[in-house]
Structures are given as structure tokens and as C-alpha cells.
Amino acid sequence: MxxxxxxxxxxxxxxxxxxxxxxxxxxxxxxxxxxxxxxxxxxxxxxxxxxxxxxxxxxxxxxxxxxxxxxxxxTGDFGETFAGIEVNQLVADAYPITLRLAIVALAFAALIGIGAGILTGLRGRGFMDNLVLMSTLFLISLPVFVTGFILQVVLGTELGIITPSVSSRATWGELIVPGFVLGSTSMAYVARLTRTSLMENKRADYVRTAVAKGLEPKRVVGVHLLRNSLIPVITFLGTELGALMGGAIVTEGIFNIRGIGGLVYKAILTKEGTTVVGIVTLLVLVYLLMNLLVDLLYAVLDPRIRYD
Structure with missing residues (x-):
């Protein structure tokens, strides 16, 4: 290893x-x-x-x-803007907010997406399967800015459950709805991917062998079926963290979140090349490290995979 x-x-x-x-x-x-x-x-x-x-x-x-x-x-120096402001300071102020937003979005995508995929993948075709497929197709076809605007108006302006704009502190509680908006499309893809993977692996030889040996259904699903079926899901979620951080410009703009997305957008408008290059370089590092982590998780999920 x-x-x-x-x-x-x-x-x-x-x-x-x-x-x-x-x-x-x-x-x-x-x-x-x-x-x-x-x-x-x-x-x-x-x-x-x-x-x-x-x-x-x-x-x-x-x-x-x-x-x-x-x-x-x-040396840890990402340069300065044309106004003399260090890019390190700009990133230090904005990066934690976007990271929290991406983690919330990833949590929604993983928990709800995997849960819905398991529910439909194990039960097979029926009312619940059709409901999940229709719901995920709806989320995939709906642009993120439309989802964000609807939830902002309904939950914020009409019902008053949330504040339409996130404060400068951007606490975890304030990022729940923006995180759901950001992770809605990923959640739909995760649900479909989990469902497809489970339905394919249910017919695998190792599952039939486990059932023939008389193992409990919970053990067959949890130890054998689910672990192997989650490999493509883990791959998707691992790379999606970087995508969520880099693609949060629209969501951060809707909810007035002062994160990396807004910082990149302003830097592009003002042609601050140093800021754009510094932030994108940081996102590249996140992508590369997450890909390495995903590869290492393969051996944990699938005992057949060994790195010598």
C-alpha cells in the first residue's frame, strides 16, 4: 500500500x-x-x-x-492582486465558507441519494422506484438557479423559515438550504447510480453464493452487495467535491454567499488573473487529492482489490 x-x-x-x-x-x-x-x-x-x-x-x-x-x-505564495491584496488572504476568507457549503451539498447527495438508490435498488420496480426515477429526472432537468430561486422565495420570502441571504458568518445552519440547492443535481445522479449498481450486482455470482450459504439478508446486503455496489458511487462523490466547490458560483450568487465562487466571478470581471489562477490551482489540488483518496477507498470497500 x-x-x-x-x-x-x-x-x-x-x-x-x-x-x-x-x-x-x-x-x-x-x-x-x-x-x-x-x-x-x-x-x-x-x-x-x-x-x-x-x-x-x-x-x-x-x-x-x-x-x-x-x-x-x-512556497505558499499565490501572489497579489493589482490592488496589492494578497491572494492568500482572499482565499483564507472565502475558502472555508465554500468548503462548508460543498460539504453540506455532498452530505445531501450522499445520504439522500444513496438512501433512495438502496430503497429502489433492493425493492425492484414498483411505485417507489417510479417515484424516485421521476423525482431524480425532475431535479436533473431543473437548472440550479431555478431550484435556488424557488426555495429562496418560498422558504425565505413567503414562509419566513430561512433568511433569503446568508450572513457573512455563513454558519452551518444557514448553509442547509443553499447546500441542498447545490447538491440537488448530484443527489439525483447518486440515487440513479446506486440503484443501477445494486440491481446489476443482485444477480452476481457472489451474491447468489452468499444466499445459498444461508447468510442473513442484512449481512448479504450490507457486507457483500452494498460494499461492491458503492464503488462507482464513491468514485462519483469523490470527484464531485471539487466540482461542487468550483461550480458554486450560481448558488453563492443567489444566496449572497461570500465564498470562492463569488471571488472567482469578481476576479474574472475585473481581469484579476492572479486571483483566478490561484483559486483554480487550489481546486486542482483538491481534485487530485480526492482522486487519490477514492482509489484508496476501493480496497476498503472491495476485498478483491489489493494494492501491492
Missing amino acids: GRYVLRRLLQLIPVFIGTTFIIYALIWALPGDPFAGRCGDRPCPPAYIAEMTEKYNLNDPVIVQYFKYLGQIL
Whole structure:
């Protein structure tokens, strides 16, 4: 297991360099003046442009710029915005909020999605199966901003159960409804994926053998059937955490959540390339580490999988 983890960590290095270089090149290699509009209606003074160009290494080729930036990242320095604000500070303020929102969304997707999938997968076709399939199809086809707007109006404005806008503290309780909105589509996919996997594995030879040996139904389902059926679900949920964090722009905008999504959106509008690259680089790290964790969980769920 240790050799496998070490090998996977080494494999993550070229993947990290390749993805972050593409991101960096897409942001900084775009044509146009990156300092346009920085000085109001008048053009920026040549001295200011020269200073900022030197500070961000814009005179160097893109590959040289990237490796200089990579060296900063390895020391924990994600750079500064054009206004002189450290990106580390911006991320430190916004990242915990988005992380809490993503965890709430992932919890809804896992608990409700897996629960509904198990319920329909074990009972087979019938009223409950049709109800879950229709409900999940409805959630998948409904855009997230529509779901968020409806819940915001109904639960917030009409019924007064929640506050329409999340406060700057963004407590766990305030993030329940936004987390449900963010995780609604993932929840539907998890339910369908769990249902399909269970129905396929119910006919597997190892399940028939366990039943023929006289094992209790709870043990057959919990130890044999469910553990193997959850492998594709765990794969989906593991990669979905990074997607939920990076795709929370709409949900954070609806509920006025000051997280990573809003920070990226504002940085794109103001052409703050350093902020965009820093945040996306952080999300790439989350993706890579979650993929490694998912691979390690395979051996826990399926005893047939062993990493030598």
C-alpha cells in the first residue's frame, strides 16, 4: 500500500504541472492590455505599466512566467492582486465558507441519494422506484438557479423559515438550504447510480453464493452487495467535491454567499488573473487529492482489490 501511495503521489506531479500550466497560459496569454481601466477613464501612466509588468513578469515568455509562478506556489505564495491584496488572504476568507457549503451539498447527495438508490435498488420496480426515477429526472432537468430561486422565495420570502441571504458568518445552519440547492443535481445522479449498481450486482455470482450459504439478508446486503455496489458511487462523490466547490458560483450568487465562487466571478470581471489562477490551482489540488483518496477507498470497500 505504501509503494502504491508513493507511486500515485509521483504521478500527481506531472498532472498538476500540466493542468496548472494550461490554466496559467489561458489566463495570461490572452491578447489585450491587462491594465486597461486600472486608472479610471484615463490611460495608466507608463511608469505604472512598467512597474506592474516587471512585478508580474509579463515581459517573459509564458513558460518562464509559469515556472516563476510555480516557484511562488511551492512556497505558499499565490501572489497579489493589482490592488496589492494578497491572494492568500482572499482565499483564507472565502475558502472555508465554500468548503462548508460543498460539504453540506455532498452530505445531501450522499445520504439522500444513496438512501433512495438502496430503497429502489433492493425493492425492484414498483411505485417507489417510479417515484424516485421521476423525482431524480425532475431535479436533473431543473437548472440550479431555478431550484435556488424557488426555495429562496418560498422558504425565505413567503414562509419566513430561512433568511433569503446568508450572513457573512455563513454558519452551518444557514448553509442547509443553499447546500441542498447545490447538491440537488448530484443527489439525483447518486440515487440513479446506486440503484443501477445494486440491481446489476443482485444477480452476481457472489451474491447468489452468499444466499445459498444461508447468510442473513442484512449481512448479504450490507457486507457483500452494498460494499461492491458503492464503488462507482464513491468514485462519483469523490470527484464531485471539487466540482461542487468550483461550480458554486450560481448558488453563492443567489444566496449572497461570500465564498470562492463569488471571488472567482469578481476576479474574472475585473481581469484579476492572479486571483483566478490561484483559486483554480487550489481546486486542482483538491481534485487530485480526492482522486487519490477514492482509489484508496476501493480496497476498503472491495476485498478483491489489493494494492501491492
